[in-house]
Amino acid sequence: GDSVTQMEGPVTLSEEAFLTINCTYTATGYPSLFWYVQYPGEGLQLLLKATKADDKGSNKGFEATYRKETTSFHLEKGSVQVSDSAVYFCALSLSHQGGSEKLVFGKGTKLTVNP
């Protein structure tokens, strides 16, 4: 069945370090791919998404490129800040219009950024 595998955490970085959180997927169709972020005490928020191969999603300095050949959607940021400390979830949806229905999530990766 459809699944998402993401890098296990926790990940601890110093401020201004480079961040990569790996995410790979298995899907029978052509999924849309998402990264969600959950800040302490809050709900999940959509960080970025990509709906087709080679699309790049970006937001708040974060980027991820939909790589069909490697079935990956790795999250990157060039210079993290303390405020980026959160749990990050990779997810896929088989909604063809890029909607967020029936999301399949990875386990989440907790990121802590120290000053």
Next chain:
Amino acid sequence: GAVVSQHPSRVICKSGTSVKIECRSLDFQATTMFWYRQFPKQSLMLMATSNEGSKATYEQGVEKDKFLINHASLTLSTLTVTSAHPEDSSFYICSAGQGTTEAFFGQGTRLTVV
């Protein structure tokens, strides 16, 4: 962005009792609401999808008589865990959407059954 409020954020109940969790869309009408569950160190797993005014659609392996879902209005869905047992202890989270558009998530509810 759109706001989804989930209540309570944390609840402790005795084994055998029932617990109700509410999910409200505060500034939009949600035609579809989703309920997820997350066990420690596991993924969020979709439990069921509910559409306003109709019965919920449960994912395989989820007991519909144990997890009662009601979506009586366009702004409110409830999940009732009936006859709760310690193995039901988990993190429950809802999301609300308008069909194929982005779904917005609540803060989640930490249920502990003792």
